[in-house]
Amino acid sequence: MGLDTLPERGPACPPVTSQERELTKTDATIKKVLITGVAGPLGRLLAAKLSLTIDVCGVDTHRWKGPRPDIRVHRVDLRKRQFEDLLRAERPDAVVHMGFVRHFDRGDRVRHDVNVRGTKQLLDHCAKYGVRKVVVFSSSAVYGAFPENPYGMDEDCPISASRSYPEIRDQVEVDALASAFLWQHQEIETVVLRPVNALGPKVGSMMSSYLKLPWVPTVMGFDPVVQFIGEADLLDALEMAVVKPLSGVFNVVGAGQVPIHTAIQAIGARAWPIPGPLFNAVCRQLFALKLWHYPSGAVDYLRYPVCLSGRRFEDATGFRPKVSLSEMFDSIRQRGG
Amino acid sequence: MMADSPESVLAIAREVAGVLRPSWLRRLQERIDARMARVPARLNEYGFDDQGLSPDFVRQNMLPIALLYEYYFRVRTVNIDRVPRGRVLLVANHAGQLPFDAMMLSSAMLLEGEPPRIARGMAEYWVSELPFVSVAAARGGALVGTPKNCASMLDAGECVMVFPEGVRGMNKLYEDRYRLMRFGLGFMRLALETNTPIVPVSIIGSEEQQPGLANLSGLARLFGMPALPLTPTFPLLGPLGLLPLPVKYHLYFGEPMSFEGDASEDDADIEDRVDRVRAAIEEGFERGLAERSGIFS
Structure with a gap:
């Protein structure tokens, strides 16, 4: 499926006026949702879940093999003209933005351009074409891992990851862009989600791919508490963010948190403690040689806790995580463990 | 018995040591176990609370500290029953170069408090940067001393230890013993904000355990250390010189104090x-200095 599947461009639609928007706002139900990054593992699951009740279309630069016939998937780059055309043609009520480059394999510039410029353009288009709900999928990593982090950080804590982990500053910028959009366009319901590390058979996070390494390096003498959320819970949270009347920045926290060595043990893997300075140095070298996927800034997340409070989201939506820690760990349990 | 991995060798060694352990040591461990069994805690399925406290870790590692408590510092508590149930701030003097006073105060709450409880310590930021120490502190219930951490502990009904003198007290000189350094005000704002009773604790003994002759703060800054105390034995004897004198500890618990007011008042009112x-x-x-006959008794 490629660009040829783009729907026929309809008559040129003028941008929606604020008056029209007021009219549409009264009809609060979301009937059509567009998901960016739909070909990713989480995007696929979310598309399948939402399509039970809502008309779903998706966008991705990657091909999604075998989408269900009722889910229209367009192979478009967010930064390109075709995306605006698509949005104009599809006119979704809601947009879920999770089309990000989260790995480091293609370099800083690509990452930054896709994530930051892509988000900026997407938000602009959303404002222009009458989207009523925007859900931006950020991450708990934006707070940054620091020795002075308190437990139960709320959404008002500054997002300072770039201080020690400049490689993900684009992610911090995306979060900040979306939060600014929230205030600039109060007529649009904007939800910025900062979920903790996702664990599940299909959906992963940087933390879960780390835990699935054949040998799991840890920082000797450190054992920070790490939070996890099961993939089913994460999908529930995303659905609530789309469907419920909701606006704001929210941490999304799962059913529990444990020290990282306990997590490693629970999934049946073995930890290899490495002295911190050595770990950082080796990490930096191997990353530069592209032999290792994690920049040395990521090592701080194995040193210091980033523990969030999910209370605001729970109070606003009634969300309650259901997947327990042991169920999460079992779902990615390594063979022989 | 086959020993096929380093863990099982360790386990056997531990078992042998357990059997060889003299009965008084075993009794002390049994006492720790019995007290720990009564400590209330909100634990997850892996035995940790949300801040990484592990009662199991405390139970397994408490013995050396209990030995210090019983036989080295021979801690005596006075009026420990004044500590109310539920949330409370223990506010105490701080001295002695190394935080044995905090260790002894929390041990007192565990071994002699009723009900036994794990007093949560508020650690300096740099403690989290120390390998091993940071983990031991977290498992033992200490947290980075941010107002947010302290407030959430109090909200959860915990007993929190505060040393408002901070490092100013810890590194005070021998000539300044039993003279309180400047107090930080944060604890009072938190007490007002969370409506928490304060129990003043006077720790006698710690102020002589490691007499500070000078504090080479300039040199300390050069090495990036929080302080560089000069004592009769440190740095002369190296790390060994940090061992405290076997002074006798007396912990005097005062009447609980309740304060009312607005946490955002001016410094002067606080x-x-x-x-x-x-x-x-x-x-x-x-009272404590009058009641004791010498620093070792």
Whole structure:
């Protein structure tokens, strides 16, 4: 499926006026949702879940093999003209933005351009074409891992990851862009989600791919508490963010948190403690040689806790995580463990 | 028995050591176990609370500290029953170069408090940067001393230890013993905000355990250390010189104090209340110093 599947461009639609928007706002139900990054593992699951009740279309630069016939998937780059055309043609009520480059394999510039410029353009288009709900999928990593982090950080804590982990500053910028959009366009319901590390058979996070390494390096003498959320819970949270009347920045926290060595043990893997300075140095070298996927800034997340409070989201939506820690760990349990 | 991995060798060694352990040691461990069994805690399926406290870790590692408590510092508590149930701030003097005072105060709450409880310590930021120490501190219930951490502990009904003198007290000189350094005001704002009773604790003994002759703060800054105390034995004897003298510890618990007011008041108004806590601690000093016959008894 490629660009040829783009729907026929309809008559040129003028941008929606604020008056029209007021009219549409009264009809609060979301009937059509567009998901960016739909070909990713989480995007696929979310598309399948939402399509039970809502008309779903998706966008991705990657091909999604075998989408269900009722889910229209367009192979478009967010930064390109075709995306605006698509949005104009599809006119979704809601947009879920999770089309990000989260790995480091293609370099800083690509990452930054896709994530930051892509988000900026997407938000602009959303404002222009009458989207009523925007859900931006950020991450708990934006707070940054620091020795002075308190437990139960709320959404008002500054997002300072770039201080020690400049490689993900684009992610911090995306979060900040979306939060600014929230205030600039109060007529649009904007939800910025900062979920903790996702664990599940299909959906992963940087933390879960780390835990699935054949040998799991840890920082000797450190054992920070790490939070996890099961993939089913994460999908529930995303659905609530789309469907419920909701606006704001929210941490999304799962059913529990444990020290990282306990997590490693629970999934049946073995930890290899490495002295911190050595770990950082080796990490930096191997990353530069592209032999290792994690920049040395990521090592701080194995040193210091980033523990969030999910209370605001729970109070606003009634969300309650259901997947327990042991169920999460079992779902990615390594063979022989 | 086959020993096929380093863990099983360790386990066997531990078992052998357990059998060889003299009965008085075993009794002390049994006492720790019995007290720990009564400590209330909100634990997840892996035995940790949300801040990484592990009662199991405390139970397994408490013995050396209990030995210090019983046989080295021979801690005596006075009026420990004044500590109310539920949330409470223990506010104490701080001295002695290394935080044995915090260790002994929390041990007292565990071994002699009723009900036994794990007093949560508020650690300096740099403690989290120390390998091993940071983990031991977290498993033992200490947290980075941010107002947010302290407030959430109090909200959860915990007993929190505060040393408002901070490093100023810890590194005070011998000539300044039993003289309280400047108090930080944060604890009082938190007490007002969370409506928490304060129990003043006067710790007698710690102020002589490691007599500070000078504090080479300039040199300390050069090495990026929080302080560089000069004592009769440190740095002369190296790390060994950090061992405290076997002074006798006396912990005097004062009457619980309740304060009312607005946490955002000016420093001056907060200071008035802080001064009342200081006075209560000094009162304990007076009584404690009069009651003891020497620093080792």
